[in-house]
Amino acid sequence: MSMKTSTRTVNGIVIVDLSGRITLGEGSVLLRDLVRDLVTKGQRKILLNLGDVTYIDSSGIGELVSAFTTVRNQGGELKLLNLTKKVHDLLQITKLYTVFDVKDDEAAAVAAFK
Amino acid sequence: MTANRVSYTLDSSLQSVNMAEETAQLIAAKVGFDEDNCLKISMAVREAAVNAVLHGNAYDPKKKMTVAFENTGQALVITVTDEGKGLDINGVPDPTTPENLLKQSGRGIFLMRSFMDQVRVRLLEPGTEVTMIKNVSGPAVSHKEASK
Numbered sequence: 393m394s395m396k397t398s399t400r401t402v403n404g405i406v407i408v409d410l411s412g413r414i415t416l417g418e419g420s421v422l423l424r425d426l427v428r429d430l431v432t433k434g435q436r437k438i439l440l441n442l443g444d445v446t447y448i449d450s451s452g453i454g455e456l457v458s459a460f461t462t463v464r465n466q467g468g469e470l471k472l473l474n475l476t477k478k479v480h481d482l483l484q485i486t487k488l489y490t491v492f493d494v495k496d497d498e499a500a501a502v503a504a505f506k
Numbered sequence: 507m508t509a510n511r512v513s514y515t516l517d518s519s520l521q522s523v524n525m526a527e528e529t530a531q532l533i534a535a536k537v538g539f540d541e542d543n544c545l546k547i548s549m550a551v552r553e554a555a556v557n558a559v560l561h562g563n564a565y566d567p568k569k570k571m572t573v574a575f576e577n578t579g580q581a582l583v584i585t586v587t588d589e590g591k592g593l594d595i596n597g598v599p600d601p602t603t604p605e606n607l608l609k610q611s612g613r614g615i616f617l618m619r620s621f622m623d624q625v626r627v628r629l630l631e632p633g634t635e636v637t638m639i640k641n642v643s644g645p646a647v648s649h650k651e652a653s654k
Binding site: 415416417449450451453454455457458460461478482485486487488491 | 520523545549552553556560601602607608609610611613614616617620
């Protein structure tokens with residue numbers, strides 16, 4: 393299943409609901425374009441909801457890192473929400489779990505933005 | 507091709523990467539690996555296939571990727587070969603060190619090594635051959651047969 397996204401705003405925080413696969417090709421490009429578009433439009437507080445992401449490869453991990461640094465370099469914050477076990481394990485293995493601010497409750501995640 | 511070995515020669519495309527991944531998942535399940543290990547094996551194959559198609563063959567339609575699966579009884583031995591310029595494995599930095607942690611790429615071989623019991627890279631002329639071994643009974647099992 394290719395990746396799908398939908399975007400909503402809660403208390404000024406842009407929440408991007410992602411589903412499907414974030415892999416080389418369609419998924420990773422879609423994520424990259426989406427985050428760059430949000431940043432271009434002035435959004436600096438972004439929460440990526442990965443609860444329905446079924447699969448992610450190294451390219452997808454790279455896009456998450458790129459999204460994180462893109463937003464951070466603009467003085468913003470990007471957090472991750474609702475990691476599946478697979479994605480959680482991947483971030484642990486790659487030692488990225490401590491780089492990202494990972495939340496498992498949407499309201500708490502929204503409240504955690506500065 | 508023997509009964510325990512199957513090999514596919516594929517175009518240098520993303521479709522081939524997906525096909526290699528899906529085939530790995532099916533074969534790993536048939537060999538008897540549990541769901542978690544089937545996922546690890548298919549992810550390792552995907553990473554090797556991405557390297558072959560993207561970094562090796564650079565999507566060149568004239569160049570092929572070969573993916574071979576062999577069940578030795580003790581291990582599943584998977585070989586992914588490309589016809590590219592060759593991968594210098596010593597030139598691939600550890601993606602988990604602080605200076606590399608926020609780099610966008612460079613995690614493929616690391617993930618292969620994390621998910622498989624053995625990963626060997628051999629330079630061909632031209633191309634790269636990546637051999638990945640997953641032991642059927644865990645890391646302690648000998649795989650002399652698979653190493654031949």
